[in-house]
Amino acid sequence: MSDSVVVAGAVCDGGRLLAARRSAPPELAGRWELPGGKQEPGESGEQALVRELREELGVEAEPLERIPGEWPLKPGYVLRVWTVRLVSGEPSPLEDHDELRWLAAGEADTVDWLDQDRPAVAEAVRRLLDA
């Protein structure tokens, strides 16, 4: 069977990247991630990401480009990441997170990212600097 996919968004606005601090499960709580969640059967990755960002942050968002690559999570799961533009709404930690932070490119290392998110965060920061 192929791996299940977790989709996540590098949400960028005004030259900053959105970081979200997980509130669960205990082994991940307190670590920072690119917000997202599991792709469900029948959804494209982009559709799943739009749904997850609506549920978790209360925003309407538009996936822009897939960041090349995918990264292993727990057995049977891989992470795929897109750059994302906010269409409407102000992100709030509605579900799964207890804090959000907008980071300028030079501040990206100031939070403790989940290990598996770090390559995509680095690429998102490179793109912020190029923009």
Ligand code: DCM
């Ligand atoms: N996950 C991750 N990095 C992200 C988003 C999620 O490593 N940027 C992991 C954490 C969980 C799984 O994917 O093990 C499912 O995420 P969630 O609990 O948010 O649905």
